[in-house]
Amino acid sequence: xxxxxxxxxxxxxxxxxxxxxxxxxxxxxxxxxxxxxxxxxxxxxxxxxxxxxxxxxxxxxxxxxxxxxxxxxxxxxxxxxxxxxxxxxxxxxxxxxxxxxxxxxxxxxxxxxxxxxxxxxxxxxxxxxxxxx
Numbered sequence: 001x002x003x004x005x006x007x008x009x010x011x012x013x014x015x016x017x018x019x020x021x022x023x024x025x026x027x028x029x030x031x032x033x034x035x036x037x038x039x040x041x042x043x044x045x046x047x048x049x050x051x052x053x054x055x056x057x058x059x060x061x062x063x064x065x066x067x068x069x070x071x072x073x074x075x076x077x078x079x080x081x082x083x084x085x086x087x088x089x090x091x092x093x094x095x096x097x098x099x100x101x102x103x104x105x106x107x108x109x110x111x112x113x114x115x116x117x118x119x120x121x122x123x124x125x126x127x128x129x130x131x132x133x
Contacts, residue, residue, distance in 0.1 A: 013123045013124040014123065014124050014125065015123075016117075016120055016121070016122070016123030016124070017070065017122060017123030017124050017125035017126060018123075019113065019117075019123075020067055020068075020070060020073065020117055020122055020123055020126070021067075021068060021125075023067065023110065023113050023114070023117070024064045024065070024067035024068035025064070025068065026110075027060050027061075027063070027064035027067070027080065027110065028060065028061050028064035028065060028068065030057075030060045031056075031057045031058070031059070031060030031061025031062070031063075031064055032061055033057075034047050034053060034054070034056065034057030034060065034061075035047070035049075035054075035057040035058065035061055052090075056083060056087065059079065059080065059083050060080075060083070063076050063079060063080050063083075064080075067080070067117070067122075069126070069127050070122035070123070070125065070126020070127045070128050070129070071126070071127040071128060072128070073117060073118075073121055073122035073126060073128050074117070074118050074119075074121060074122075074128075075118075077114045077115070077117035077118040078114070078115070078118035080110070080114040081110075081111050081112075081114035081115040081118060084107045084108075084110040084111035084114060085107075085111050087107045088104045088107040088108055088111065091104070091107075092104030092107060
């Protein structure tokens, strides 16, 4: 094995963990905005917990928290991928075909990042990996 392939093998699992952590933090921000009003914005009104937006907030925040620590990464990421697909088709697609025009780029990107995590797992720095050992 060459030194460059060793380098790539070593860092690919670590970068997978970094991707998971960053995606989780960004998703948790959306969930905390819906559930707790943090960060405070003028756009978001109080959301009823037992509504579609409330469910989305719970999945975004607590699913993001599980992704952040890398616990149950595959099933949680699969559920979140579905959440993002539903968000896109319910909220963005009716506003037009192109994601750039209907402001759905983030939902599409998150959908596929989470789908990738559902298949790839949590990476080197995850509780799932510690449990597996």
